[in-house]
Amino acid sequence: MAEIVAAVGVPHTPAFPGLVAREGPDSETGKLYAQVREHLESSEAELLVMFDSDHLNTFFFDNLPALSVPVAAQAPGTNDGTPGMHNRSVQLAPALGEEVLAGLTSKGYFPSRNAKLSMDHSVMVPMHFLDPGERMTLLPIYLNGLAPPLPSAERCLALGDDVRVIIEAWDSPLKVALVASGSFSLEVGGPRIADNAIAGVPDPEWGTHVTQRLRAGQTAELVAEATTARMRQAGNVGGELLNWIAVLGAVGSRTPDVLEQQVQHGHSYAAWTWS
Amino acid sequence: MSAYEIDLFNHNLSVDPGFRAGILANDETAWRSIPLTADERSALATPDIAWLYAHGANDFLLHNLFRFGVGGVTIQDYVSGIKRHLTEPG
Numbered sequence: 121m122a123e124i125v126a127a128v129g130v131p132h133t134p135a136f137p138g139l140v141a142r143e144g145p146d147s148e149t150g151k152l153y154a155q156v157r158e159h160l161e162s163s164e165a166e167l168l169v170m171f172d173s174d175h176l177n178t179f180f181f182d183n184l185p186a187l188s189v190p191v192a193a194q195a196p197g198t199n200d201g202t203p204g205m206h207n208r209s210v211q212l213a214p215a216l217g218e219e220v221l222a223g224l225t226s227k228g229y230f231p232s233r234n235a236k237l238s239m240d241h242s243v244m245v246p247m248h249f250l251d252p253g254e255r256m257t258l259l260p261i262y263l264n265g266l267a268p269p270l271p272s273a274e275r276c277l278a279l280g281d282d283v284r285v286i287i288e289a290w291d292s293p294l295k296v297a298l299v300a301s302g303s304f305s306l307e308v309g310g311p312r313i314a315d316n317a318i319a320g321v322p323d324p325e326w327g328t329h330v331t332q333r334l335r336a337g338q339t340a341e342l343v344a345e346a347t348t349a350r351m352r353q354a355g356n357v358g359g360e361l362l363n364w365i366a367v368l369g370a371v372g373s374r375t376p377d378v379l380e381q382q383v384q385h386g387h388s389y390a391a392w393t394w395s
Numbered sequence: 396m397s398a399y400e401i402d403l404f405n406h407n408l409s410v411d412p413g414f415r416a417g418i419l420a421n422d423e424t425a426w427r428s429i430p431l432t433a434d435e436r437s438a439l440a441t442p443d444i445a446w447l448y449a450h451g452a453n454d455f456l457l458h459n460l461f462r463f464g465v466g467g468v469t470i471q472d473y474v475s476g477i478k479r480h481l482t483e484p485g
Contacts, residue, residue, distance in 0.1 A: 175455065176402075176406055176409075176453070176455065176456055177406070177409055177410050180402075180403070180406050181399060181402055181403075181453075199409075199410050200409045200410060201409060201412070201415070201462075201463070238410070240409075240410075266455060267453070308455050308458055309454050309455050309456070309457050309458025309459075309461070309477065310454035310455065310477065311448075311454065311477050311478050311480070311481060313474065313477065313478075314474075315474055316470060316474070317470065318458050318461050318462070318470065318473065319458075356454055356455055357455065
C-alpha cells in the first residue's frame, strides 16, 4: 500500500521564483523553502498530493468547482504568465486521481473530474521550490478558496482525513507527501491592497494567530474560527487557509517540526514528520 | 451588461498569450473576441479600475490589467481606482 511519509505547507507567491533567483538561495525566502524541501527529501517522498486553490486560471466562472480532482496523466504549467518560472509538463497521478475521485464520491463528496488541465503559479511555485529536480509526481486537489461561496473549514478538515484514508488504502508502493499551498492573509488586486503595490496583507495578526494555532496543534480551535467571513476579512485570497486545514485533517494531532512565519507576507512555511 | 464578460477578458489576459498580445497591440480581432458593451470596452481599454469594480468585476481578476500593462495603467492609477469607493460613497 502507499505510505504517507510527510506533510508540508508553503506559500506560492508568484514573485518568489524571480526574487530567489536574484537574491540567491541564502535569501530569507530561499532558505525557508529549502528548509521545507530538505524535510521532503529526507522523507523520500515520490508523489505530492497538493491541496490548492486555483486563481481563476485553471478554472473560470463558466464552470467553477468547489472540489476538483485531476485524472490526467500530465499537465503543463504555468498557464498564467508567471515570471521567472521554468514552464514544463508535470507528471500527474491518474491512478491515484481515480482512487480519490471514487473514494470521495462514495463518502458523500461531490468532486468534479478533471481530465484536461493546465496549472497556474499556485501549484507551480511550490513545485519550483520543492522539486527543483523535477522528479516527483503530483496530484493537485483543487478547493475553491477564492470565489464565495467557499467550502466550510469543517468539511475541508474531514476531506483531508478522508484523502489520507484513500491514499493509505491505495495499492501502490509509492511514498506520498501532502502539501498545503497558500497564504493566511493576502489581498491581490482588491481594495485592501497596499498603497504602492498590487497586493497587500490586510490582517497580519490573523496570519500570526493561525501560525500560533499550527504550532500548538490547535486544529479544532482553528477550524471553528475559520469561517468564510473571517478568512475573507484577511484578504480576497484568505480562503487559501482551507488548503492548510485539509492537510491538518490528515496530519491529526501531530505538531510541526518546521514552522516559520513571514509576517510581512501573511504566510508561513511548515513541515510535519509522519512517524 | 454583465461582469462575466469583463471577468472573461481579465481571465483571458492571464491564460491566453495570443489574446494578451492582441489586446496590447490594440488588435480589433482580439477586442471583438469577447462581446463587450461600448462602456465595458472603454473601461477596460483605459483602464478605469473604479468603474470596472463598481460594475461587479472580480477584484482578483482585475489585477491582470495592471500585471500586463493594459492601457499603460500605473500602480498609482490602479490603487486609486480600486480604493475609490472607500472615499467616494455611492
